[in-house]
Amino acid sequence: MPETTDRGARRLAFGGDYNPEQWPQSVWEEDVRLMREAGVTMVSLGIFSWALLEPEPGVHDFGWLDRILDLLHENGVRADLGTPTVSPPAWFYRAHPDALPVTREGVRFAFGSRAAICHSNPAYREAAARITTALARRYAGHPALAMWHVHNEYGVPVSACWCDTCAAHFRRWLGDRYGTVEAVNDAWGTAFWGLAYRSLDEIDPPRLTPTAGNPAHQLDYRRFADDTLRENFRAERDILHRLAPGIPVTTNFMTALSQCDTVDYWAWGREVDLVTNDHYLITDGRRTHVNLAMAADLTRSVAGGAPWLLLEHSTSGVSWQPRNPAKSPGEMARNSLAHVARGSEGAMFFQWRQSRKGAEKFHSAMLPHAGTDSRVWREVVELGASVASLASVRGTRTVPDAAMLWDWQSWWAQTLEWRPSEDHDARERADAFYETLYDRHLTVDFAHPEADLSRYPLVVVPALYLASEETGRNLRAYAEGGGTLVVSYFSGIVDEHDAVHPGAYPGVLRDVLGLTVEEWSPLGEGETVGITGPGGASLTGDVWSEFVVPRGAETVWTYADGPAAGRPAVTRHRIGDGTAWYVSTRLDAPALDTVLGAAFEDAGIDPRGELPRDVELVRREGDGGTHLFAVNHTGHDAKVPLEAPGTELLTGERADGHLAVPAGTVRVVRLDDRGGPGSGLGA
Missing domain, CATH: 3.20.20.80 (Glycosidases)
Structure with missing residues (x-):
């Protein structure tokens, strides 16, 4: 190429x-x-x-x-x-x-x-x-x-298109993917509601049906449309x-x-x-x-x-x-x-x-x-x-501090009909976790659930509903190898065909999290639950609660009220050389920041909390040198500490000790000394 x-x-x-x-x-x-x-x-x-x-x-x-x-x-x-x-x-x-x-x-x-x-x-x-x-x-x-x-x-x-030409193309796609109609029936679970096919020629696109259609059929059609x-x-x-x-x-x-x-x-x-x-x-x-x-x-x-x-x-x-x-x-x-x-x-x-x-x-x-x-x-x-x-x-390349798992196919599966709560929104959870990391001034890489995660001290997993067995093995190996993992509710539940993994929830993530979930108990519209933790600290969740049973994990925060009162709400599992956290409800922004702050300590991450909110600090490194970008989204002038002196490229001025970043502007310093990842910022 x-x-x-x-x-x-x-x-x-x-x-x-x-x-x-x-x-x-x-x-x-x-x-x-x-x-x-x-x-x-x-x-x-x-x-x-x-x-x-x-x-x-x-x-x-x-x-x-x-x-x-x-x-x-x-x-x-x-x-x-x-x-x-x-x-x-x-x-x-x-x-x-x-x-x-x-x-x-x-x-x-x-x-x-x-x-x-x-x-x-x-x-x-x-x-x-x-x-x-x-x-x-x-x-x-x-x-x-x-x-x-x-x-x-x-x-x-x-x-996507649902015409007859696409129907014929879809059948060919299914033949290439599964080989036989028997394999399609097995993958889609067509024994339920009597939806079995005798030949691929009987299969159409998942057109409009009087009630919920076969979710595995719909999920494969999304894959087919994307492949097309x-x-x-x-x-x-x-x-x-x-x-x-x-x-x-x-x-x-x-x-x-x-x-x-x-x-x-x-x-x-x-x-x-x-x-x-x-x-x-x-x-x-x-x-x-x-x-x-x-x-x-x-x-x-x-x-x-x-x-x-x-x-x-x-x-x-x-x-x-x-x-x-x-x-x-x-x-x-x-x-x-x-x-x-x-x-x-x-x-x-x-x-x-x-x-x-x-x-x-x-x-x-x-x-x-x-x-x-x-x-x-x-x-x-x-x-x-x-x-x-x-x-x-x-x-040059941007230097990350942490990673978030992201999978479009898991999103597709979560948006199909008849899920436990219409108030659960996987994208909202991804946005919320990302915003918390952003507000701690961390640069985030996104990763496929089966990718090598070993270089990241912290990996967060918001609402990974669809997760393969390989994903489960990958996340366990990551935590055992010394990584810090944070997983939110409704993760690890189904395989690539939207079939529930055998055994208790959360499916392929039971071992790494050190727990099982007996049942979900989604909350009513506008309903919240209180959560108590170390030193009597109080957090708030909504949308979702669960009946969590620790099986090796320790309880860090507990439901104070609601359907799961007295049960674990947030757990921490020491596994190998690392740690896996589990969050079983939808935390509001302050609560999520509190829990992730505890995970930062496990990961040994400096969250840079002393820096002004909405002032980004991002590094690019490579043969062209080490560049520190400071982006001030606020209406106030800001100063950020520099570990090494350098030249500010937009103004041509020298910068040493601290970098002044006027309100609403960007400053880019090429540092004199090219340090490794994490250098250039003051302690």
Whole structure:
């Protein structure tokens, strides 16, 4: 495969989606002049241009794309060149209406938006291969080409189709996965409710049923849909690798957006040459910068810890939420550089010039409707200079302090019907655990449940409902080897087919946690439980409680009231050289911080509690040196201690002893002495 450090960017990437086809050619010259002024190094191009590039079947018009690529090259701007397969032309759907996807309810979508695609459709696959081949043959040697951008945000907004073509494809997929119908019946537990099949030909997609459908059937259909998307990505990628060797191929992920949890990015991360991500702030009243940090950490983890690239975010407000506020002054730079701190090799936006027409005309852009005499434009130019000043960061790696287990397939299983409580939300628990670690100034890696965890002093496991036997062995080996493990309720319960593990809960995690759970007792709406612990300390939980039976674990906190009054609520199990904690209720933020604080002591982690809240401190290390990023999300100036002197790259000033970080700003110090992980911060 090509190297992930693409041949074309050569610098930290700064730019955005460029859609010159929306504008007369007289605007193009102005665009590239302003790109130079803003310090743009790369743009994403051609992502939605299929109808222009192939105006009728098999007839291609590349003249306009030739001109814009030449113009970009003449002005020192590289291209992330898209295959436009996310938006087939109207002529394609007129010839192949069956390529439009069908919902679970049997409704076929219409042409008129983006990504309305049945990914099993053979006509679509053939047409996508044809346009990809034509682009690769024409532009493989173009000097502006930095990398290929296949499709756009796979799984958004359509992740699956339930048509007859997909039904036939699904049967073939089941045959490849299980071999026989008997194996399918066994995996799905079809003896329940008399749902057994005599042949694979009898199996359809899990369409709308009068009550809860077979959960294993639904779970496998999610896997099938994800695999189908990935089949199409690989088909385009392999064409590009063959015809344009040496140029990386990517597609833009959306790793941490809860509305986009239909894709298993652990599997996708292995398929791309460079992991890229799109991230947009969800303005629902929560601290948006915490989700941003989480998205960046998760994307870096999908990349295996290697540098990745933020391929889209917004300069200011977006256009698709119920309410779309503008970003405050300085917030765009803060967002951008926070991504860089956590491993991104630059900051790209959607989009370069704000559209006058179409569904996203109110989505902000680098060059807004207000033009260059605007706050957004001035901040874009300033940010471009800041990104350029961070050249030494390129290729370095972010240093983590702890890990969190994350599994998209476990999420899929938890969202199916008839779970113990509709108030339990696996994503909410993941957010809560992450926010607690964030507020202790810890940088988090995410890990697949079967990954090697030995290098992390602390691993947290929020709501890992689906867990394989291998996961159980892995977590036991981690704790026995000296690690500190913290597991939340409703974890370890079922296997990959959504079948309950034999024996008492929590299934494959019984041994490492040193306990069993006789029953769950979810709480009523608005109901809380009190928990008492060491020194009479009192905590509060809600949503969930359990009847825990210690079998080697010690009770640290006890239910003071509620269904499980007098029973263990939080336990600690010494196993081998390590420790495994279990939290059997949904703790509120102060309570979760208290419990994790105790786990930090076991792990020997300095939680950096003396640092100001909402001031991030993140390290990147490598051949380019040791860089300390300080991101101040508050309205007050802050000072952070430095263990070694260095140069602040955004201002050019020397820093020694303490680093001043003005309100709402970012500072990046390249330390004079490259210490190991954990150095650079004052004690």
